[in-house]
Amino acid sequence: xxxxxxxxxxxxxxxxxxxxxxxxxxxxxxxxxxxxxxxxxxxxxxxxxxxxxxxxxxxxxxxxxxxxxxxxxxxxxxxxxxxxxxxxxxxxxxxxxxxxxxxxxxxxxxxxxxxxxxxxxxxx
Amino acid sequence: xxxxxxxxxxxxxxxxxxxxxxxxxxxxxxxxxxxxxxxxxxxxxxxxxxxxxxxxxxxxxxxxxxxxxxxxxxxxxxxxxxxxxxxxxxxxxxxxxxxxxxxxxxxxxxxxxxxxxxxxxxxxxxxxxxxxxxxxxxxxxxxxxxxxxxxxxxxxxxxxxxxxxxxxxxxxxxxxxxxxxxxxxxxxxxxxxxxxxxxxxxxxxxxxxxxxxxxxxxxxxxxxxxxxxxxxxxxxxxxxxxxxxxxxxxxxxxxxxxxxxxxxxxxxxxxxxxxxxxxxxxxxxxxxxxxxxxxxxxxxxxxxxxxxxxxxxxxxxxxxxxxxxxxxxxxxxxxxxxxxxxxxxxxxxxxxxxxxxxxxxxxxxxxxxxxxxxxxxxxxxxxxxxxxxxxxxxxxxxxxxxxxxxxxxxxxxxxxxxxxxxxxx
Numbered sequence: 366x367x368x369x370x371x372x373x374x375x376x377x378x379x380x381x382x383x384x385x386x387x388x389x390x391x392x393x394x395x396x397x398x399x400x401x402x403x404x405x406x407x408x409x410x411x412x413x414x415x416x417x418x419x420x421x422x423x424x425x426x427x428x429x430x431x432x433x434x435x436x437x438x439x440x441x442x443x444x445x446x447x448x449x450x451x452x453x454x455x456x457x458x459x460x461x462x463x464x465x466x467x468x469x470x471x472x473x474x475x476x477x478x479x480x481x482x483x484x485x486x487x488x489x
Numbered sequence: 490x491x492x493x494x495x496x497x498x499x500x501x502x503x504x505x506x507x508x509x510x511x512x513x514x515x516x517x518x519x520x521x522x523x524x525x526x527x528x529x530x531x532x533x534x535x536x537x538x539x540x541x542x543x544x545x546x547x548x549x550x551x552x553x554x555x556x557x558x559x560x561x562x563x564x565x566x567x568x569x570x571x572x573x574x575x576x577x578x579x580x581x582x583x584x585x586x587x588x589x590x591x592x593x594x595x596x597x598x599x600x601x602x603x604x605x606x607x608x609x610x611x612x613x614x615x616x617x618x619x620x621x622x623x624x625x626x627x628x629x630x631x632x633x634x635x636x637x638x639x640x641x642x643x644x645x646x647x648x649x650x651x652x653x654x655x656x657x658x659x660x661x662x663x664x665x666x667x668x669x670x671x672x673x674x675x676x677x678x679x680x681x682x683x684x685x686x687x688x689x690x691x692x693x694x695x696x697x698x699x700x701x702x703x704x705x706x707x708x709x710x711x712x713x714x715x716x717x718x719x720x721x722x723x724x725x726x727x728x729x730x731x732x733x734x735x736x737x738x739x740x741x742x743x744x745x746x747x748x749x750x751x752x753x754x755x756x757x758x759x760x761x762x763x764x765x766x767x768x769x770x771x772x773x774x775x776x777x778x779x780x781x782x783x784x785x786x787x788x789x790x791x792x793x794x795x796x797x798x799x800x801x802x803x804x805x806x807x808x809x810x811x812x813x814x815x816x817x818x819x820x821x822x823x824x825x826x827x828x829x830x831x832x833x834x835x836x837x838x839x840x841x842x843x844x845x846x847x848x849x850x851x852x853x854x855x856x857x858x859x860x861x862x863x864x865x866x867x868x869x870x871x872x873x874x875x876x877x878x879x880x881x882x883x884x885x886x887x888x889x890x891x892x893x894x895x896x897x898x899x900x901x902x903x904x905x906x907x908x909x910x911x912x913x914x
Contacts, residue, residue, distance in 0.1 A: 368496075372503060372608045375500055377586060387581060391557075391559075394558055406565045406566075406641075407729050407730060417641075418637070428887075429650065432654065435895075436660065439661060440660075446668045447671055447673060448671075449906065454913060466903070472899075476895070476896075485888070487883060
């Protein structure tokens with residue numbers, strides 16, 4: 366029987382309960398004295414102009430896309446890193462390091478391309 | 490031992506560890522306020538009291554909790570309610586769940602009974618932490634988008650792109666640890682470092698430590714990188730429209746992340762539960778001597794501190810003219826009594842020889858204490874940095890993340906790889 370899995374399930378259930386009690390449960394405790402001004406989004410006292418969900422720079426989206434690519438590359442590194450010591454013990458360390466250098470070289474090429482094209486520039 | 494007992498112990502551990510982490514939060518808030526105060530040359534919180542007992546300001550945290558729980562929850566006319574309520578819950582969920590794989594001590598073995606102070610001993614432990622802690626991006630993004638305020642949305646966008654950028658740097662920094670220790674399991678990573686300080690990863694992989702620690706600040710949204718909630722720019726960032734305990738959930742989650750981050754740094758780079766120069770085997774062999782030393786030091790400290798507090802009471806008698814005068818006695822007298830009891834006990838009982846189970850228990854508690862002390866030190870470093878450094882500008886932040894930390898992380902992998910080859914040979 367998998368005790369780790371059961372413990373994790375307990376923990377997840379407890380975390381959900383803590384969240385429900387603290388966020389939903391306590392909202393019945395407070396007394397809510399409402400007036401119209403309470404519903405206006407906070408913008409330092411001025412009346413809001415335009416939609417609150419207005420258009421945003423594409424830059425943030427670009428960062429997310431680049432992140433996904435690089436994050437998957439990093440995930441590929443993990444299994445290599447864990448078995449690396451065993452290969453060194455077998456005397457194949459240099460081979461493994463060179464192979465990873467090739468992989469990271471391709472990654473670095475793409476990174477350099479992004480850099481040159483200005484995908485990482487934030488000052489206009 | 491039957492299966493039912495195992496389940497009960499597992500449930501107990503889950504509750505104990507979650508309660509432990511959640512109860513550290515008021516203490517950390519107090520630490521943060523006092524630290525900020527003394528860095529800024531003021532006294533900090535010292536007014537709240539229960540019957541004149543102020544505990545140096547800890548009661549303020551209690552007052553805050555009561556206030557947050559009993560306030561009304563507000564929302565705006567543009568709020569999208571389902572996500573607005575779910576977002577703080579995600580934040581708290583992540584904060585509670587990431588402690589699951591943290592080993593606080595070595596397993597306690599008494600006879601054929603084994604107790605491990607860890608919720609789940611996963612073989613992919615560190616991956617679990619990375620995977621679940623990256624879920625907190627959702628909390629920030631959903632909170633900011635669903636609030637329906639411009640400040641919230643801006644804070645959420647900044648926060649999410651900052652967190653994912655620094656997650657890359659963190660992921661690259663961790664590769665070096667996997668290279669050196671050859672395992673995802675946190676127990677193995679700690680055991681591999683051993684008790685000698687220059688075998689700890691902070692000394693062997695300094696670049697990795699710097700990268701990971703810096704990324705940790707960005708992940709927890711703390712001050713050099715607190716762009717998502719920069720007060721002077723976005724009023725409160727992604728939680729501008731939140732109030733009452735919905736805000737409190739974000740607040741608690743930030744400090745819980747702080748605790749988990751410090752635990753991770755301690756485990757990965759500073760030998761976890763190991764006491765410098767004293768390996769577990771040495772401690773087990775000399776448990777009786779260790780107890781004797783602790784006994785003497787504890788007794789002397791309790792006596793000195795108790796005497797100091799009582800002397801303080803005597804000197805300042807009548808200063809306030811009310812119950813507050815007796816506040817020092819609350820700690821002073823029990824400490825003095827404990828110190829006296831320890832001193833008398835030491836001479837009456839004389840040299841004790843601990844049985845096997847007691848020595849194991851002593852080592853277990855000692856290592857737990859050392860682990861928590863190291864963790865609290867790193868929490869203090871987080872606080873210290875927050876009140877020392879100014880905030881980055883957003884383009885500087887992204888430049889540091891993408892153009893400095895990621896190339897350094899790639900270089901670091903090769904350094905660690907070559908070092909592993911050298912060490913294995």
